[in-house]
Amino acid sequence: MNTTTPTALSDAVMRRHAEQQYAEELAELARQDQRARPANWALSPWGVVRYLMGGRLDNGFEVSPKYVGNERLMEVAVATLATDRGLLLYGVPGTAKSWVSEHLAAAISGDSTLLIQGTAGTSEEQLRYGWNYAQLLAHGPSEKALVPSPLMNAMRLGKIARVEELTRIPADVQDTLITVLSEKTLPIPELGTEVQAVRGFSVIATANNRDKGVNELSSALKRRFNTVVLPVPSSEEEEVSIVMRRVADMGRALQLPAEPPALKEVRRIVQIFRELRNGKTEDGKTQVKSPSATLSTAEVISVINNGMALAGHFGDGVLRPHDMASGVIGAIVKDPVQDAVVWSEYLEAVVKERSDWKDLYRAFRDLG
Numbered sequence: 248m249n250t251t252t253p254t255a256l257s258d259a260v261m262r263r264h265a266e267q268q269y270a271e272e273l274a275e276l277a278r279q280d281q282r283a284r285p286a287n288w289a290l291s292p293w294g295v296v297r298y299l300m301g302g303r304l305d306n307g308f309e310v311s312p313k314y315v316g317n318e319r320l321m322e323v324a325v326a327t328l329a330t331d332r333g334l335l336l337y338g339v340p341g342t343a344k345s346w347v348s349e350h351l352a353a354a355i356s357g358d359s360t361l362l363i364q365g366t367a368g369t370s371e372e373q374l375r376y377g378w379n380y381a382q383l384l385a386h387g388p389s390e391k392a393l394v395p396s397p398l399m400n401a402m403r404l405g406k407i408a409r410v411e412e413l414t415r416i417p418a419d420v421q422d423t424l425i426t427v428l429s430e431k432t433l434p435i436p437e438l439g440t441e442v443q444a445v446r447g448f449s450v451i452a453t454a455n456n457r458d459k460g461v462n463e464l465s466s467a468l469k470r471r472f473n474t475v476v477l478p479v480p481s482s483e484e485e486e487v488s489i490v491m492r493r494v495a496d497m498g499r500a501l502q503l504p505a506e507p508p509a510l511k512e513v514r515r516i517v518q519i520f521r522e523l524r525n526g527k528t529e530d531g532k533t534q535v536k537s538p539s540a541t542l543s544t545a546e547v548i549s550v551i552n553n554g555m556a557l558a559g560h561f562g563d564g565v566l567r568p569h570d571m572a573s574g575v576i577g578a579i580v581k582d583p584v585q586d587a588v589v590w591s592e593y594l595e596a597v598v599k600e601r602s603d604w605k606d607l608y609r610a611f612r613d614l615g
Contacts, residue, residue: 262500264360265313265353270343272298273354275308286356287405287447292325295354299325308535313350314343317491317534320475321347328355328407329474333428333450335413335472341543342477342515343489346455348409350539356406361397365412374398374410374423375433388437398450399433405447413452414461421468424450427473442545483529485551486517486544493548505559508551508564508566515607516571519598520547523579523589528597538586568610576614 266273276298282291282337290298297304299321300517301312314321327334328351336344352359363373364412374397382392394561399406413421416521427433431444452472454464480486490513524534524542540546554571598608 265349266357266359266410269298269311269313269350269353271540272308272310273357275304276310276354278310279304279306285447286447288329290320290354292528294331295325295351296321298354299350312492315485315492316343316478316480320477323473324351324475325355326442327475328449328451329432330473331423333452333472335469335474336451336453336477337474338477340455340478340541341545342479342545344455344477346412347477348411348451352407356401356404356447358406360510360538361401361406361407362409362411363397365410365414365416367417367541368417369416369420371420371423372396374416376422376435379539388436393435393438398427399442402427402431402433402442402444403449405445408448410450410452412454414454414456414464416462418462418465421462422465424452425467425471428468433604434440465475481522483514483517483521486521486547488515489544490517490547490551494551494555497548499554500507501552501556503552503555503559505555505562508555512566512568512571513547513551516550516575516580517547519575519593520544520578522597523593533597535597537588538581538589540579540586542578545579550578568582568607569613572610576611 276290276294279290280294280297282293284294288295296318297310299312300318301310303309324334324336324347334351336348338344349359352361363369376396376398377394377459378388379392379394382389386392391601396402398408398410400406405416410416410424427444428450432547433442433444435441453530455461478490478582487510491508491510494513495507496504513611520542527534527536549569551566551574553574556569558566562570576590579590594608598604598611601608
């Protein structure tokens with residue numbers, strides 16, 4: 248007999264949903280939040296922004312920041328969802344679009360799982376609804392044979408539906424959303440009926456224009472969204488803060504047997520990525536070439552997490568330059584010819600010349 252409890256199962260998963268991981272914060276905010284709430288919202292718009300940005304509540308309870316950046320952007324995003332328009336989070340890869348989308352849905356609906364992951368193979372049925380073909384063949388089109396999509400469920404329940412990587416979905420499938428966003432209804436012609444959205448329903452979509460294989464949104468679909476552009480972190484301090492927080496969270500979730508990384512190591516990797524991304528050193532004195540890779544904050548987090556795994560399983564548990572070297576090179580050198588030249592020039596012209604980076608330079612050179 249299986250005696251595993253729900254709590255044990257939740258603790259065993261690799262990644263908990265936002266509403267599970269931050270349940271205590273959401274519950275405390277709901278208790279303290281006395282402001283007006285739109286229909287079917289778990290928190291007021293003010294409470295949602297406080298959840299995202301973090302801070303100390305009146306009773307001393309500390310809410311951790313989920314987004315480090317301009318608070319006004321989050322206010323605009325939340326205000327959009329309080330109207331009848333969808334929200335499009337736009338930006339280059341790695342600017343926390345999916346992260347913000349998940350936490351918005353968790354704070355507003357208490358459910359971030361009504362998700363459609365956009366790919367080149369996403370079909371119209373995955374956005375609208377499908378059919379149980381056994382039921383369809385046996386009894387014909389019926390409510391029982393209908394298989395609702397996350398979008399349809401969100402409409403019925405008055406919750407937030409999330410569409411990730413909207414621009415990766417074929418253009419003709421994207422336009423399925425036009426009727427839903429403008430009329431707040433989803434026709435089911437096979438049954439001669441429709442699903443009308445309950446108050447509280449909205450759509451959060453994420454998109455970027457830097458990946459290969461993106462499909463431009465039609466003008467008609469763009470008009471149905473309010474767009475909030477999420478920028479890359481404006482300063483090195485801001486980016487370091489984001490990386491330190493996310494690495495600590497992921498290290499605990501993955502149970503990596505390594506110490507939290509030293510601020511010095513995180514700062515150096517962030518600086519490398521920022522300089523190559525911006526095409527110049529942080530002091531502005533040296534121009535450098537940029538590789539083809541995006542070099543986002545998410546890539547920095549991945550590099551350091553991989554380094555912690557190496558340090559924990561094959562080292563002494565302390566993150567050192569040689570634990571991160573392969574991950575840095577792998578993130579930067581995507582094109583084995585062009586990017587290799589860019590990296591080699593940066594290594595010799597910048598990294599080598601910094602006296603306090605000698606250990607980092609040797610770690611990179613040891614890998615060739």
